[in-house]
Amino acid sequence: MSRGFWGQGVVRAMAMAWLMLMAAAAQAHKSSDSYLAVRAQGDQVSVQWDIALRDIQFAIGLDANGDDQITWGELQQKQAELQAWAGSRLAVQRGGTCSFRQQGLQVDEHTDGSYAVLTLAGQCPQRSGPFSIQYSLLFDVDAQHRGLLKLDLDGATHSAVLGPQSGVLKFSEAATAGDQFVQYLREGVWHIWIGFDHILFLICLLLPAVLTRRGGGLSSTGMRGVGGFREASVGVLWVVTAFTLAHSITLSLAALEIISLPSRLVESAIAASVVFAAANNLRPVVQQRWLMAFCFGLIHGFGFASVLAELGLPANALVLSLVGFNLGVELGQMAIVAVFLPLAFVLRHTPFYQRGVFRLGSWAAMLVALAWFVERAFNLSIFWWT
Amino acid sequence: MPKSFVCSKGGFTRCLVGFFLCCSVTMGWPAPRTPVDANEVLERLPVKAGDPDASRLKQYQQAVNRAPKDAQTVTALARLYFDLAMTHGDPRYVGYADALINGYPGQLSAELLFVRSLLRQYRHAFEDAKIDLRAALAAQPDFAEAYGWLAAIALVQADYAGANQACTALGAAGAPTLQAGCLGLTLAYTGQLAQGYQALEKGLARADDPGNRLWLLTRLAEVAAWQGRTALAESHYKSALRLGLTDAYLRAAWSDFLLDQQRPKEVVALLDGKEASDPLLLRLALAHQQTGSPKAPALVKMLDERFAATRLRGDTTHRAEEARYALQLRRDTGSALALAQANYEVQREPRDARILLEAALAAGQRAPAQKVEAWAKSSGFQGAPLGQLLTQLATLPKGNP
Numbered sequence: 015m016s017r018g019f020w021g022q023g024v025v026r027a028m029a030m031a032w033l034m035l036m037a038a039a040a041q042a043h044k045s046s047d048s049y050l051a052v053r054a055q056g057d058q059v060s061v062q063w064d065i066a067l068r069d070i071q072f073a074i075g076l077d078a079n080g081d082d083q084i085t086w087g088e089l090q091q092k093q094a095e096l097q098a099w100a101g102s103r104l105a106v107q108r109g110g111t112c113s114f115r116q117q118g119l120q121v122d123e124h125t126d127g128s129y130a131v132l133t134l135a136g137q138c139p140q141r142s143g144p145f146s147i148q149y150s151l152l153f154d155v156d157a158q159h160r161g162l163l164k165l166d167l168d169g170a171t172h173s174a175v176l177g178p179q180s181g182v183l184k185f186s187e188a189a190t191a192g193d194q195f196v197q198y199l200r201e202g203v204w205h206i207w208i209g210f211d212h213i214l215f216l217i218c219l220l221l222p223a224v225l226t227r228r229g230g231g232l233s234s235t236g237m238r239g240v241g242g243f244r245e246a247s248v249g250v251l252w253v254v255t256a257f258t259l260a261h262s263i264t265l266s267l268a269a270l271e272i273i274s275l276p277s278r279l280v281e282s283a284i285a286a287s288v289v290f291a292a293a294n295n296l297r298p299v300v301q302q303r304w305l306m307a308f309c310f311g312l313i314h315g316f317g318f319a320s321v322l323a324e325l326g327l328p329a330n331a332l333v334l335s336l337v338g339f340n341l342g343v344e345l346g347q348m349a350i351v352a353v354f355l356p357l358a359f360v361l362r363h364t365p366f367y368q369r370g371v372f373r374l375g376s377w378a379a380m381l382v383a384l385a386w387f388v389e390r391a392f393n394l395s396i397f398w399w400t
Numbered sequence: 401m402p403k404s405f406v407c408s409k410g411g412f413t414r415c416l417v418g419f420f421l422c423c424s425v426t427m428g429w430p431a432p433r434t435p436v437d438a439n440e441v442l443e444r445l446p447v448k449a450g451d452p453d454a455s456r457l458k459q460y461q462q463a464v465n466r467a468p469k470d471a472q473t474v475t476a477l478a479r480l481y482f483d484l485a486m487t488h489g490d491p492r493y494v495g496y497a498d499a500l501i502n503g504y505p506g507q508l509s510a511e512l513l514f515v516r517s518l519l520r521q522y523r524h525a526f527e528d529a530k531i532d533l534r535a536a537l538a539a540q541p542d543f544a545e546a547y548g549w550l551a552a553i554a555l556v557q558a559d560y561a562g563a564n565q566a567c568t569a570l571g572a573a574g575a576p577t578l579q580a581g582c583l584g585l586t587l588a589y590t591g592q593l594a595q596g597y598q599a600l601e602k603g604l605a606r607a608d609d610p611g612n613r614l615w616l617l618t619r620l621a622e623v624a625a626w627q628g629r630t631a632l633a634e635s636h637y638k639s640a641l642r643l644g645l646t647d648a649y650l651r652a653a654w655s656d657f658l659l660d661q662q663r664p665k666e667v668v669a670l671l672d673g674k675e676a677s678d679p680l681l682l683r684l685a686l687a688h689q690q691t692g693s694p695k696a697p698a699l700v701k702m703l704d705e706r707f708a709a710t711r712l713r714g715d716t717t718h719r720a721e722e723a724r725y726a727l728q729l730r731r732d733t734g735s736a737l738a739l740a741q742a743n744y745e746v747q748r749e750p751r752d753a754r755i756l757l758e759a760a761l762a763a764g765q766r767a768p769a770q771k772v773e774a775w776a777k778s779s780g781f782q783g784a785p786l787g788q789l790l791t792q793l794a795t796l797p798k799g800n801p
Contacts, residue, residue, distance in 0.1 A: 042675075042676060042678065042702075042705075042706050042709070043488065043489050043491060043676045043678070044491060044678075044706070044709060044710065045491040045492060045494070045495055045713065045715065046492050046495055047709070047712070047713050062432075064432075067442055067443040068443060068445065068446070069492075071443075071445060072492075072496070077445065082444060082445045082447075082448045083443070083444050084441070084442050084443040084444075084445070085438060085439050085440060085441055086435040086439070086440045086442055087438030089442065090438065118434075120432035120433060120434050121432065121433060121442055122431070122432040122433070124709070125702075125705050125706055125709050126709075127443055128442040128443045131432040153499070154499060155496060155499050156492065156495035156496055156498075156499050157495050157499040157502050158491065158494055158495030158498055158523075160713045160714075162712050162713060175712070175713055175714050
């Protein structure tokens with residue numbers, strides 16, 4: 015509260031002030047707000063509108079007997095006038111003006127005292143299209159009054175603070191389920207492309223797909239290129255399918271808030287999965303790469319879920335958006351495979367691939383992922399850009 | 401149950417209503433309800449018919465209804481609304497005054513521009529307030545109060561050259577008491593605590609008006625506390641309280657002093673029942689926390705709801721208080737630091753500097769309080785406990801802001 019005391023000369027009797035404060039005890043002093051909850055489904059609109067009794071008293075008068083108290087009886091007496099007054103200060107449109115009928119009068123409490131609760135039911139000319147609200151309650155007598163709007167428009171929620179300068183507030187029709195699907199599909203693609211740790215894990219698993227072991231030994235030096243494209247792509251298919259299946263499971267479980275894991279644990283485990291996959295290329299321990307893809311894929315799913323949590327899932331198209339996001343991740347993944355596999359296949363017999371890309375690449379991936387792991391697990395900053 | 405003594409004084413119904421009001425605030429009312437008794441009292445109006453404010457309010461409102469174009473009549477009502485907002489800490493009256501002036505037909509007089517500047521500064525729209533004050537002074541160059549507020553805003557913005565200029569103008573406008581107060585504060589804010597104290601004392605010797613005396617005594621107490629002269633500060637606060645005026649700023653400043661002195665019980669005695677005002681509720685909650693009283697959590701929850709309600713409407717004028725609440729009551733250092741920093745962009749008085757320093761220290765970060773360090777250096781301000789906090793801050797490594 016900023017106030018100075020320049021030239022303040024108003025004398026107040028302490029006792030009087032004390033009495034006034036007693037009466038108002040526990041009620042906050044705050045600027046005037048009304049709480050406007052609007053729910054629109056097609057052409058049907060329902061409104062719950064909480065207006066402070068003090069504000070109604072100031073605007074149209076409620077205290078009929080002048081005893082400085084407002085009773086339920088006094089409020090009921092003024093019900094018709096209150097409804098007409100409030101109704102004339104709210105205009106809702108969807109393809110034309112929506113008409114309302116007043117339904118009931120109740121009371122409720124907010125931090126600064128008692129409120130009248132008006133409920134209205136309305137019908138709009140159209141079932142779809144833009145939805146607009148014009149609000150002008152009390153602005154003529156209280157310029158600091160605000161209407162706190164919570165709008166549920168065909169399942170999508172909006173909120174706004176309605177002030178004298180707000181004018182007509184337009185809300186575009188909630189995105190259709192199809193739009194949401196496409197939007198989340200795009201997000202999914204985008205997030206696999208910028209998720210270096212996911213890409214690196216996938217690549218570590220794919221690197222050996224075009225190679226085969228000479229004589230079945232465990233040493234990585236004894237690798238040679240596979241014979242046919244079919245052999246290479248079957249390996250890739252297994253890995254990609256297992257990874258996809260696994261992270262779809264955990265992504266869904268986490269997004270639907272059935273399971274949640276601390277993000278530091280998840281992020282550290284993802285880094286560790288890359289370390290393990292890269293190390294396994296250099297000194298193979300697990301032969302079934304699809305199994306590794308599946309087990310670690312479960313962890314990566316939680317990582318995708320944290321991205322999705324930041325985006326938020328729309329309540330009206332929850333499952334569809336989740337499926338869209340997941341499919342987006344798959345599409346992004348397929349794009350990476352589509353570029354990687356032919357190149358790797360062509361180069362598979364060259365020392366460049368076998369030594370440079372496969373061995374050195376695995377070493378590099380392992381070191382980078384090890385640094386990620388230390389960063390994430392111990393909350394340090396190693397890379398200057400992170 | 402809090403306020404059980406009300407029951408012995410008021411009737412049973414009143415007690416019951418009081419109880420439910422308390423509960424509604426602390427526990428949240430479940431849902432809209434339909435009362436059964438037509439005589440159930442839902443709300444008590446803040447200004448009672450018997451009190452002088454109520455009759456003045458009615459009289460002024462009727463006068464405005466009769467002559468809505470008369471500048472003097474409209475000014476009187478707008479001014480009364482503002483005074484009521486100040487005395488009771490009730491911002492609804494600010495909205496009424498705002499609407500009244502907005503609806504005034506024709507050009508605003510110097511007086512109306514002045515009242516509008518008060519409303520604007522109340523909302524922390526300091527630049528707009530200064531525009532109104534300068535316009536009022538252009539129309540009426542000897543408008544002492546307008547210079548007074550220009551100085552007050554300059555001090556809040558840490559514009560000490562601007563404050564000095566306004567102080568000089570106050571002398572020329574024939575307001576020596578205000579000038580002494582103005583100069584005293586400017587001196588104190590720029591590190592000359594002893595000279596500032598003397599100037600304020602000089603002003604007090606001249607002041608007859610109880611409102612002015614209260615203001616000067618409060619500020620003298622603050623300067624004495626900055627000097628570390630706590631006994632002297634206490635005697636000034638007590639003299640101010642003896643004037644018997646209701647003043648939210650005095651109560652808040654005195655409470656802060658007591659909290660700093662680890663005397664929370666006196667704060668509880670002072671502020672119990674004054675929960676309506678957010679700043680006083682904050683101090684009451686801090687006092688209960690200091691005593692380890694079981695009432696503290698309920699008061700913190702009440703504050704949660706208050707700040708949530710102001711955030712809903714996009715109101716940012718209580719950020720300094722909210723920062724203190726976040727830091728000292730919720731122990732949420734991150735939010736406290738962000739709030740204190742945002743507040744410091746707008747308000748730069750020693751108390752704003754203090755909360756930012758405390759939040760930065762709690763976060764172990766020096767960079768966010770860089771502006772306070774710069775201010776302390778350029779202004780030379782050295783009041784307690786800021787000096788100590790700054791020394792502590794200087795031990796932290798400099799980081800990127």
